[in-house]
Amino acid sequence: xxxxxxxxxxxxxxxxxxxxxxxxxxxxxxxxxxxxxxxxxxxxxxxxxxxxxxxxxxxxxxxxxxxxxxxxxxxxxxxxxxxxxxxxxxxxxxxxxxxxxxxxxxxxxxxxxxxxxxxxxxxxxxxxxxxxxxxxxxxxxxxxxxxxxxxxxxxxxxxxxxxxxxxxxxxxxxxxxxxxxxxxxxxxxxxxxxxxxxxxxxxxxxxxxxxxxxxxxxxxxxxxxxxxxxxxxxxxxxxxxxxxxxxxxxxxxxxxxxxxxxxxxx
Numbered sequence: 001x002x003x004x005x006x007x008x009x010x011x012x013x014x015x016x017x018x019x020x021x022x023x024x025x026x027x028x029x030x031x032x033x034x035x036x037x038x039x040x041x042x043x044x045x046x047x048x049x050x051x052x053x054x055x056x057x058x059x060x061x062x063x064x065x066x067x068x069x070x071x072x073x074x075x076x077x078x079x080x081x082x083x084x085x086x087x088x089x090x091x092x093x094x095x096x097x098x099x100x101x102x103x104x105x106x107x108x109x110x111x112x113x114x115x116x117x118x119x120x121x122x123x124x125x126x127x128x129x130x131x132x133x134x135x136x137x138x139x140x141x142x143x144x145x146x147x148x149x150x151x152x153x154x155x156x157x158x159x160x161x162x163x164x165x166x167x168x169x170x171x172x173x174x175x176x177x178x179x180x181x182x183x184x185x186x187x188x189x190x191x192x193x194x195x196x197x198x199x200x201x202x203x204x205x206x207x208x209x210x211x212x213x214x215x216x217x218x219x220x221x222x223x224x225x226x227x228x229x230x231x232x233x234x235x236x237x238x239x240x241x242x243x244x245x246x247x248x249x250x251x252x253x254x255x256x257x258x259x260x261x262x263x264x265x266x
Contacts, residue, residue: 041167042170044171045177047171047174048173048174049177049178049181050174050178053178057109057217058179059182060113060214061113061146062079062082062182062183064113064117065078067190067206068120068203079183081139081140081143082140082143082146085141085146085147086146086150087175089144089147090175091147091169091172093148093151094159094168095168097155103224104225105145105149107225108145109217110218111214111215112145113210114210114211114218117208117211118211119132119135121207154167154171
């Protein structure tokens with residue numbers, strides 16, 4: 001029990017650190033944009049891979065998908081559904097210039113993390129006493145939403161209109177490479193964890209924590225949206241407001257990790 005509680009404290013601190021550093025991290029610097037112009041399609045592949053590997057909302061959703069899956073065919077089926085979903089909207093929305101406010105779409109992505117964890121906990125039957133929607137259908141649908149989030153990021157880059165489709169496909173290939181790498185690490189971690197006594201009691205706690213993390217992301221993104229949509233009400237620009245939140249959040253994350261370090265020592 002002690003090891004489970006200690007692991008729980010560290011996991012809470014880790015999630016806090018990941019989210020507070022990413023919750024308002026939209027856009028990229030001018031230097032990064034300039035580096036893309038001469039990088040060609042390989043640069044877009046690299047950006048796609050790194051975006052997926054640093055996109056904690058996407059990673060948490062994928063982690064939720066495979067959390068209780070043990071069969072190879074099941075894993076391939078559901079991950080393929082998610083891949084098809086986000087690839088369709090990523091390519092279509094970017095190619096047609098369809099833009100959605102990134103705070104709003106990321107808020108919905110946060111709710112998708114809550115959904116997959118709620119489904120893992122059999123919440124529809126246990127709490128709502130209704131039959132759960134088809135998991136395959138929902139993962140595909142939520143994948144479409146994740147693709148819109150990826151598209152908002154891609155459309156912030158300096159895209160070459162003469163090679164627009166190649167830029168989009170290259171970015172999407174990078175996304176899939178990053179997803180495969182992340183998925184491999186997740187499956188390795190889960191396969192080893194399932195052999196330990198702590199998995200059964202801690203698996204439920206982990207999914208409750210996923211719900212909390214998704215809810216936290218939703219609230220942070222909606223908070224960000226309220227500021228960028230009404231910048232005159234707050235006395236300084238939306239960008240400065242976001243940067244101030246990043247600074248305060250990083251300080252809070254460091255404090256949480258320090259506190260949990262002391263608890264572990266005790």
